[in-house]
Amino acid sequence: MRHLMSPLDFSVAELDELLNLADDIEKNPPKYAHACDGKKLATCFYEPSTRTRLSFEAAMLNLGGSVLGFSSADSSSAAKGESVSDTIRVISCYADICAMRHPKEGAPLVAAEKSGIPVINAGDGGHQHPTQTLTDLLTIRSLTGSLGDMTIGLCGDLKFGRTVHSLIDALIRYPNIRFVLISPEELRIPSYIREDILRANQIPFEEVERLEDAMPELDILYMTRVQRERFFNEEDYVRLKDFYILTKDKMKLAKENMLVLHPLPRVNEISVEVDSDPRAAYFRQAQYGVYVRMALILTLLEITVSE
Amino acid sequence: MLNISGIHEGFVLDHIKPGMSLQLYHDLKLDQLDCTVAIIKNAKSSKMGKKDILKVECSIEALNLDILGFIDHNITVNVIKDDKIFEKKELHLPKQVKNVISCKNPRCITSIEQELDQIFILTDEERQIYRCKYCDEKYRSSSKKSLR
Numbered sequence: 331m332r333h334l335m336s337p338l339d340f341s342v343a344e345l346d347e348l349l350n351l352a353d354d355i356e357k358n359p360p361k362y363a364h365a366c367d368g369k370k371l372a373t374c375f376y377e378p379s380t381r382t383r384l385s386f387e388a389a390m391l392n393l394g395g396s397v398l399g400f401s402s403a404d405s406s407s408a409a410k411g412e413s414v415s416d417t418i419r420v421i422s423c424y425a426d427i428c429a430m431r432h433p434k435e436g437a438p439l440v441a442a443e444k445s446g447i448p449v450i451n452a453g454d455g456g457h458q459h460p461t462q463t464l465t466d467l468l469t470i471r472s473l474t475g476s477l478g479d480m481t482i483g484l485c486g487d488l489k490f491g492r493t494v495h496s497l498i499d500a501l502i503r504y505p506n507i508r509f510v511l512i513s514p515e516e517l518r519i520p521s522y523i524r525e526d527i528l529r530a531n532q533i534p535f536e537e538v539e540r541l542e543d544a545m546p547e548l549d550i551l552y553m554t555r556v557q558r559e560r561f562f563n564e565e566d567y568v569r570l571k572d573f574y575i576l577t578k579d580k581m582k583l584a585k586e587n588m589l590v591l592h593p594l595p596r597v598n599e600i601s602v603e604v605d606s607d608p609r610a611a612y613f614r615q616a617q618y619g620v621y622v623r624m625a626l627i628l629t630l631l632e633i634t635v636s637e
Numbered sequence: 638m639l640n641i642s643g644i645h646e647g648f649v650l651d652h653i654k655p656g657m658s659l660q661l662y663h664d665l666k667l668d669q670l671d672c673t674v675a676i677i678k679n680a681k682s683s684k685m686g687k688k689d690i691l692k693v694e695c696s697i698e699a700l701n702l703d704i705l706g707f708i709d710h711n712i713t714v715n716v717i718k719d720d721k722i723f724e725k726k727e728l729h730l731p732k733q734v735k736n737v738i739s740c741k742n743p744r745c746i747t748s749i750e751q752e753l754d755q756i757f758i759l760t761d762e763e764r765q766i767y768r769c770k771y772c773d774e775k776y777r778s779s780s781k782k783s784l785r
Binding site: 454 | 746761769772773775
């Protein structure tokens, strides 16, 4: 039985296979419409997340399966003090696969160790968010044709932004990747990513504060939201939340084929006027998120669909 | 010059950084042993200038070599039998330490579910870096001041 805790749980070859499956699902949805008939997905969300939860639910429903779960800790037995280990043991009796989001880092791993069913980490605090990474990889591969030879700008909250950490982990395995890390001083990338991942693997990167300076060289611009829930101090959040705003004017500095990605939801960091720019790919990215989660559910449940 | 006699059977931890012996005594739970223990501070050392020594008159089985290796793998462990050095044990950084240090990350699941084992995994041997199994919080073995 396999779980998904980090994007690195899959080798590059396994990831290719997963993304190929997602491609096939995109091209031929009816072929997969009953692949999970009779199977149940439990969505255990201890922290609110409409988007990720609905994306998982849509994926399972598209496969013909059904869904049960909770969408906040208040409506689960965690409010009564039940441990994650106990909860997953019970959920294992009700469902065939579980997607878990938890505000505490490592909670899905605790669940996986005690679980009788595959567990998918649907985001654990500021730590990992592997299915967002799979979504990002599928989006980049589908829209550019490959996952190598590119300069990627990561902009915004690089300190607490788990999507950014997971994406870096995953992308360094592909050839000729270069990063431009765009953030205010207070939200710079954590040292363990800078030292142990980027420097240790000799991945070229630079850290800058101004988005405008980085724009012309980017093939992908990955914007992130400054998340209120990651701050212990409201004052810091208010000061940093509007540090970057991507506008039509700034888009004029970018390459003609640059792609703008964002894990969504956005607040102010991308002006709505950018939505009509053909380079804005964040809503297509949300659609790819469903395809890749369908592929992931099939892979972890070891279901193959023949022609 | 203070004289402390040798031991008949037991073990001697030599080349302890000066001033660290008492902490080591607690970290290795030697305070829980019902045997003779000598804590020697600031002994003269040709190699280190000054050093601490622990002499323990009980079986080597009582010593957790993983914890000792984690704390300082440069300490010399001499096993004594019949008043002589019977064996010198080599210390290594353990691949994993369990319930020796605790994660300081307030966002880690171990901060709220306290029945979970505190497990740290050696991720960089050269720089002696351990990471929390659950949240990846870094812990540098060489910089430790106190355990748990």
